[in-house]
Amino acid sequence: MRIRQNVGILLTAALTVGLVGCGGNNGSNSTSSSNNSGNASSNAANSTNTTNSANTSNSTNSSNNGGTSNTSSEEVGTVDNLKITAFNWGWDNADPAKDVVLPELKKRLGLKDLTYDVIKTGGYDDVVQKLQLWASTGGSDWPDIVTTGSDSRTKLILNNLGESGKLEDLTPWLEKYPNVKNAVEKLLPFTSDPHDGKIYSIAQNFSNMQAYAIDQPTIWIRKDWLDKLNLPLPKTVDDLYNDLKAFKEQIKDVNGQPVIPYAAFGENFRNMIKLFFPPDQNDGTGVWYTDANGKPARSDVSQSDNLIRALTFYNKLYNEGLIEKEAFTLKQGQIDEKGNQGRYGAVHGAYWEQANPFTDSMKKTDPKAEFVGVQLYDPTIASGPSLPKFRLEAWSLWAVKAGLPKEEVNTFFKTLDYVLSEEGTILTKYGLEGQQWERNADGKIIDTKAFFDETQGDWNKRAHFGIDVYSFIPNYDALIKNQAPSGYELREDMIETWKNLGSKFPTEYVTDPQRYVEPGDVENKATVGQGERYKQLVAKAVTAKNPDGIKKLVEDWGKNVKALGYDKIVAEREEAAKSIHLENLK
Template sequence: MKKMNMKKAAAATASAILATTMLSACGSEPSAAKDGAGKTNEAPESISIITEFNTPEAPGTDNPVLKEFEKRTNTKLNIMWTSPNSYNDKINLVLASGEMPDLVKVLDFNSSLMRQMIQQGAFWDLTPFLKDYPHLMEYPKSVWEKTKIDGKSYIIPSVRPLHGGPGLPIIRKDWLDKLNLKVPETLDDMYNVMKAFAEQDPDGNGKKDTIPLVPRNDLGWVEGVLNHSNGKWKAQDGKLIDTTFEPGTREALLWLNKIYKEGFMPADYAIMKETQSEDLAKTGNAGIYPNTIEAIWRVQAELIKTNPEANFLPLSYLSSPAGKYAPSTPGFSGVYLIPKSVPEAKMKKILSLMDYGASEEGFLLACYGLPDIHYTTDKDGFKIATEQAFKDSVSQSSFGKIFERFDKYLWAYRTGMPKELFERNKKIVDERETASVDDPSVGLISETWLKAGPDYTKKMNDLKTKVIMGQEPIEAWDSYVAKLKADATYMKVIDEMNRAYQAVKK
């Protein structure tokens, strides 16, 4: 693929999808304004951004927090808020079109298309400039190191806490209490809880209509518990092991097949969108729902309107013979890039904008909004959200997806959450830190995987789903694993990942 010459079909499709989106982002530059003394001020810099949001509604163009950011940073922000549903597909089309906004968020740090475009010079190398932006430099050094590509910083990490993220179930504590059940610590405990949720009418409506588990397209935690691994790779005896070949992966498929056959999760779980899973959880029929510690408040806040006792408890860990398991995050959730088509002066203005967002003042504005409008403060300094905060979609899941500061307990709090729940969640974050399992592969690259990985991943995930749903026997997985072990291309990936791992260790 030649430099900046993407496939014509992808470009044409992307152009069509972007046509309406970009209209709002490509307005004419505002003219210079004059202040009260008659002096000419610098015109606001127009900056277009594409990112995702996880609030019920995206902030509008007249949002007071947006306007305040523009005022404080002398910018005109044209934000293309995009649903998390199929976000990766949308971004791939945006990248392939060549007609990108000024600031682009990519959720998949290992996106082969993004990596190819970086190699082709499509994005700014920010390495020489970042030192001039002190608040961005306050991000953990480990996060900056993990997100370097070929030793350079092409991206701004969408910084997030190390603990409290996705990867463990969250369970209805009020249902456990009603059925006199303990908080589950093992997969056997989880099975017994699901069985009780299915058969013992925990919601008390006299019907067997509860859904023990709503997966949210996230069943990897079962493999994680059994393999004691955080993702596809784990470090063992000084090298990287591909967990595809681990007995725990096979065991996880058998366990999940049992759960599926028992009817403990939706029959169509594999095709449910993220928003559909959350909507199902909000009906009050779901007993277990994997998510971040703070995001579950979106569900609980709806349930307590009609059932004040509803209480989702994030698990601190799950255990197996290998030990306690609580997956850590790499410290970021997605990355931001600035296309090279953006002039250098504007690129620096974008960095200034992001630097302000990483300051205490900017972060406060992004996540909490304006004092006395979006929040009030109690005597202990705890911020209490007002109704206006919800109306204006003020949250770390909207503006806080762009303007970010490293905060250990960011995933412990959600707009509107009561103080006692925040304090409980902080303790869970601390407990997860003691059982933390890291992903040793973050930042490591196999060139072969960049090209062939998407195809392997799709086939692997499709087969896992078929085994879980009983459409294929477990022997089909055994056969597939045997073929992978004899596949020279796949084994080359393992070799390349280990070379990269050893290089980092040195």
């Protein structure tokens, strides 16, 4: 699964396994390391293998060599065969004929067999249905060790199974393996059962504030056009309006085609309406926050004045021709065509979506052409720009079936512990030294020329060699320490963007519990179709010939939302927030 975030991936090729980036070829297939272990080069072991290696060589080996101090008074042995189950719905998996990681991982762990069983599905909803089917049998069909998604439906299934004694409480194992506990500790409040406080699942892949650079500033603007007109970078929404107007009046056309000052909305509905609200209190409809009275609130309903001001601002841009008349019907392909032609003065989105591709296309005919990112603010409600805050979240979870031999569970945690070591991270993330990777002059890991020529950095092609397939749990510190900067980090437009923002990374976590509450049954039923209705509200307000009617549109919107059960949703969310504990993020 490709992870879509509000921050860009600094560590190229997302950390992946199971639900987050590996796949099978046909239906259900297993990748086993019981054969062909001789195909793994010893180069990686020669260069990185240390006493931290997890040599679980036989079923009675209880040495805890995976970089963990054994906090349990009871020594537990290991098994020499381990099976892990994961899901896939469309990406490539390791090719047994090319896989160099799994045989080497098995060898370093001292396992005779490490089987990675991949169940292929048509989509994520099919994954949830499969979990529900397993759960309906009382957990008898549940795999011994499985990685799942982390949505509210899946968490409910896992907690219900755990409470009925079908899943292992992982709390004692986290105490036994402090490296694993430290890796997932900040996320435990999101995975602990809200009823009994036990831990029936732990994060498998998750976000990290120090590893994800800001990829989506308020807006990307044509720096070369500003320079041509001797205009500074905009700071406020009013500055942006003046710049857009100058683009229309003074740049006028590009290769005979009229300039389009601002690419807003389109089929992906890109805009900056949230800028007209206090930070973290609006991102379109459906985003909740905690108000001054400690109650859940939704800003499109509770802050009507700010929404009116935002829509009035866009209405002015629309009626003055600073955004396209077709703004709400444009397909992304149409926007891309105009952007590549160099006709837009400002765009939205993550760097890889529009800004960087447009810049690259424009530079073919105009070397000075360049979009750079800036963070704006609305002086009505803020005294300066604010950086995006970072939302900590798990994208996938581990769950272990109850009643397994302790030796099997111990072997699984030893495997996690080894993958968390720097040595294990380098193996699972990059492959074998000399074959897939080498170090550059700065001591950072880069692809060997032969490996890059063969894969061209393509995630799926790299996965054929086992790269990123067996990253069972991420060690971000090791990745940050070892990985060379990616190509986009070295781009001049990105360097200037982060300079404009004042930071390359977010500096604060989102700490409002309402931003972490999953929608409940009441909310899901009451808000069916509301996202599309919100887009219709925005389109009607922005394209109105007379802005005087915007106030009534917004007031009517609020009344309709409340009539559909807003107060019941507030009560449901208020109760749900009681189980969200974010003290460790503050």
